[in-house]
Amino acid sequence: MSELKTKYLGLNFKNPLIIGSCGLTSSADYILKMIDFGAAGVVLKSVFEEEIIFEHEKNLKERIEKQDSNLEFLDYLDYQIKESVLKKQSQLIKDIKKDADVPVIASINCYSVGEWFSYAKLLEDAGADALELNLYRIPSKINIQAEDILKGYYEIIKRVKEHVAIPVSIKISPYFTDIGNVVAQFDMIGVNGIVMFxxxxxxxxxxxxxxxxxxxxxxxxxxxxxxxxxxxLLKDQVTCDLSASGGVHSADTMFKMILAGANSVQVVSAIYKNGPGYIRDLLSGVQKWMEKKDLKNIDEVHKYGRELLPNHGEVFERAQFMKYFGQHEQ
Ligand SMILES: Cc1cc2nc3c(=O)[nH]c(=O)nc-3n(C[C@H](O)[C@H](O)[C@H](O)COP(=O)(O)O)c2cc1C
Structure with missing residues (x-):
């Protein structure tokens, strides 16, 4: 029987299937159910600093409308909301860890540089096995340059890495002009994994x-x-791990991601659509592919992928598409 266990971010996972960050990963009961069906780990729903700011502003507005003049309390409110959100997240981590032996990855998305590492430290202290930094920012202001956005990202990563000892992965969008270079820079400054996308x-x-x-x-x-x-394209050009995220709806696609070099595969929409029992189907489908191709473990799948696609660059680049479209003239 083929062995599905894998290493991602230096942690042991019983198979490559991780439930990606989403609403399904915000309740301990549902997470434990998905783990029962075979999920090897979870990325918790991101803690968004903006949600905390929004909550604070809502409270502030209500109090001003009621002409509440307790200014001392207003000052304290922001801190309290942040504490309560992070406490809830810490409790979620503890509840999962109490009943399941799988890595739990906490996810954060902050607005101000200082908050990234303050949230990161609190979640590490709560028992998260790793952190995923959700670098989700739409560059909507037209006077902001790509270089400045990247500098901001590097700063966040460096500061978080200075403050926590657990592994840190970065979840990026596909909207970079130079994805390869960006991933290489993240790799150089010591991130443990990149989630694409x-x-x-x-x-x-x-x-x-x-x-x-x-x-x-x-x-x-x-x-x-x-x-x-x-x-x-990037598998053999960076040292950090790579996690696939986006459009994994079948065992075939999951197997392809591992063949291409993914250390783990994150699934979200397919679980929303098909329910947690689908995790079992995905895993048994990947296992069947491995057995069909006589691959004993994930390392062998990666090796097979390299042999099958000897020059990854060429296969995944433009030349292949020109050939493809050349054959479809009608
Ligand atoms: C309802 C929903 C909520 C999501 N919330 C988050 C989130 O809080 N943080 C995050 O990093 N990604 C979030 N995502 C993105 C997913 O983690 C994932 O990257 C994306 O949906 C692509 O994977 P999929 O094709 O398997 O859905 C969310 C996705 C969905 C559908």
Whole structure:
């Protein structure tokens, strides 16, 4: 029987399937259910600093409207909200760790540089096995330059790495001009893993009711190409681990991600759509592929991938697409 265990961020996982950060990873009961069905680890729903700021502002507004003049309390409120959100997250980590023996990765998304490492430290103290920094920021101001955005990211990573001892991964979007170089820089400053890619929230307009609406939230089964390409291209060019995220809806796609070089595969939309029992189907499907190809473990899958795709660069680059389109003229 093929062995599915893998190492990601220096941690042992019983298989490569991790539930990615989302609403499903914010309740201990649901997380434990997914672990029962075979998930090897979870990335908790991100703690967003902006949510804390928003909550603070809402409270502030209510108190001002009520003409509450307890200024001392107002001063203290921001700190209290942050404490309570982080306490809740710490309790979630403890509840999972109490009942399950799998790595728990906490995720944060902050606004101010100082908060990144303050949240990181608190979550490390709560028992998180690793941290995923969700570098989700839409560069909406047209006077901000790419170089400055990257400098900001490097600063955040360096400061977090200085403050915590647990492994740190970075979750990025596919919207960089020079993804390879960006990942190489992250690798050089010591990140333990890169998650490729985050899926941005898509806006839409409800023209019937004149309001901004949410676009499609979930990925589809054909949305895995970017992640597959960049894992294949970068696998042998960086030393940090790579985790696939985006469009993994079947065991075939999960197996392809590992073949391309992924150390772990994060799944979200497929679980929303099919329920936690689907985790078992994904894992048994990957196992079947490994057995069919006589691959005994994940290292052998990676080795097989290298042999199958001897020059990763060429296979995942443009030349292949020109060939493809050349054959589809009708
Ligand atoms: C409802 C929902 C909530 C999400 N929340 C987060 C989040 O808090 N933090 C984060 O890093 N990614 C979040 N994501 C992105 C997912 O972790 C994942 O990267 C993305 O959905 C692509 O994977 P998929 O194709 O398997 O869905 C969320 C995705 C969904 C669908």
């Amino acid at each position: 985050n899926r941005y929230y898509n806006p839409d307009i409800d023209i019937e009711n004149n309001r901004i609406a949410s676009g499609p939230v979930y990925s589809g089964p054909n949305d895995y190409g970017d992640s597959l390409r960049w894992i294949g």
